[in-house]
Amino acid sequence: MPRTPIIAGNWKMHKTPEEAVAFAQQLAPMVEPYDNVERVVAPTFLALGAVAAALDGSPVKVAAQDGHWETSGAYTSQVSAAMLQPFVDYVIIGHSECRAYLNETDENVNKKARAILTCGLSPIIAVGESLAQNEAGDTVDFVRGQVSAALDGISADEMGRVVIAYEPIWAIGTGRSASGEQADAIIRSAVRDTVCALYDDAVADALRIQYGGSVKPGNMEEFMTQPNIDGALVGGASLQSDDFAALVEIASRVKGA
Ligand code: PGA
Numbered sequence: 280m281p282r283t284p285i286i287a288g289n290w291k292m293h294k295t296p297e298e299a300v301a302f303a304q305q306l307a308p309m310v311e312p313y314d315n316v317e318r319v320v321a322p323t324f325l326a327l328g329a330v331a332a333a334l335d336g337s338p339v340k341v342a343a344q345d346g347h348w349e350t351s352g353a354y355t356s357q358v359s360a361a362m363l364q365p366f367v368d369y370v371i372i373g374h375s376e377c378r379a380y381l382n383e384t385d386e387n388v389n390k391k392a393r394a395i396l397t398c399g400l401s402p403i404i405a406v407g408e409s410l411a412q413n414e415a416g417d418t419v420d421f422v423r424g425q426v427s428a429a430l431d432g433i434s435a436d437e438m439g440r441v442v443i444a445y446e447p448i449w450a451i452g453t454g455r456s457a458s459g460e461q462a463d464a465i466i467r468s469a470v471r472d473t474v475c476a477l478y479d480d481a482v483a484d485a486l487r488i489q490y491g492g493s494v495k496p497g498n499m500e501e502f503m504t505q506p507n508i509d510g511a512l513v514g515g516a517s518l519q520s521d522d523f524a525a526l527v528e529i530a531s532r533v534k535g536a
Pocket of ligand 1: 289446450451452453454491492493494512513514515516
């Protein structure tokens with residue numbers, strides 16, 4: 280069964296609500312023709328409601344950049360997956376910036392993934408190794424561990440809604456991306472094979488796995504021609520509508536189911 284590619288723009292702490300809405304309105308018609316690709320934007324929490332309203336009726340879906348596992352409670356600064364539910368289809372969790380700056384642990388990623396699935400949403404679970412781990416040859420073991428921990432207690436049925444993003448930390452925002460073949464080999468051995476071992480062939484075959492880290496129009500084709508890469512989680516290039524639309528067009532042409 281072909282996997283529908285998914286391109287998600289992670290806007291991080293960029294774009295005010297006004298800018299995010301204007302951008303979403305500009306982007307939506309540009310990417311509308313590419314129905315064989317899932318198109319997702321992830322604005323800041325503050326802009327989610329306005330962007331979701333602006334994209335109502337458009338094929339572009341909305342993601343949050345995090346989501347707490349508790350429904351509500353004394354968690355100052357946090358937003359629960361349950362609160363996000365009316366606004367988004369996806370929630371990005373485990374991003375390396377959250378792991379580095381916000382004490383995001385494998386255990387928290389797992390709790391968030393379960394809560395997101397319970398709310399009927401889809402988690403985009405980001406995993407990836409540091410430069411030191413990469414240079415020490417620890418990538419596959421490390422990423423395998425992140426994947427196994429994130430998926431603890433998630434059923435095979437729920438796996439149909441999970442997306443995993445492999446993002447080597449040394450490639451995020453640095454302009455230095457992995458090669459398509461490198462990324463594909465790690466995605467296959469550390470992500471798809473791990474999911475196969477945890478579940479079965481059918482779950483592993485159906486799982487959508489994105490590559491992330493300095494993806495841009497100039498290298499998108501290299502990633503999209505790889506057999507195990509089903510889309511991209513994009514930071515910098517998703518902030519420009521021309522670049523975002525070009526990424527979607529390339530995914531549609533090269534990979535579109
Ligand atoms: P980048 O970010 O495309 O700017 O490297 C990717 C990400 O952090 O998801």
